[in-house]
Amino acid sequence: MEGLPVMWHAGDGVTLVAGDRAVDGFRIAAAMLLERLQSGIEVETLTPHRLVDGAWVPSVWPEEVQDTLRLVERLFAQQWYERQRGPLGDYCQQQGIDVSVPEYRVMETPEGETISACAYVEGTQTLIPDVDLVLVIRPDGSAQPHSFDEFRTSAGVSLQNARVSPQRWFRGV
Incomplete structure (x- = not known):
């Protein structure tokens, strides 16, 4: 793992983990979140959380993943809007x-x-x-x-x- 641990609560009891300096790890996380959203699995959050001084704090997605993230963000919003509708x-x-x-x-x-x-x-x-x-x-x-x-x-x-x-x-x- 490159860098500090970053995690996502991907819903349905699944947690994704990557290193905060591993762009490929973020790409894999985005692809897995996309797959889960397209399957109808309720994803809890798209916000990556990084381990800092023993606590999980919100982090950001790297610029290199923004193209995939655009689709993931809209599917995530669709899920939330439809849950509320x-x-x-x-x-x-x-x-x-x-x-x-x-x-x-x-x-x-x-x-x-x-x-x-x-x-x-x-x-x-x-x-x-x-x-x-x-x-x-x-x-x-x-x-x-x-x-x-x-x-x-x-x-x-x-x-x-x-x-x-x-x-x-x-x-x-």
Whole structure:
């Protein structure tokens, strides 16, 4: 092992360990986390923890792993959003709040970039996840993609922090 131990709680009783100077160890950890996420296994955290003075402290991923990590991060977020989606929708319904809780999707663009996306039906109250792309569906059936920043700018004050974790934004009618 190169350097100090780094570990990840990979869910389902599995802990991954590598050395903090072993980029290949981080690559293997990213690949294993990706495989677990794609299999539907609940992963607890993507944050590596490094052993420092007898205590585990949060650490960072090396720059060399960022391409793979982008997909892993989006699949991890998808897992958390989807875990929350049903209970959040049920809670809103019990409170008499008519709100849509859209699905968080992970996809690859034609250029090979991994992005997250959701759909928003114009004119509905919606709890929108923090995504890269929002597909706005208009009443006439047309659809227009917007980056999240473009969507947030066009929504203005009608888009408010819903104060839930993971982050969602409330878009009123």
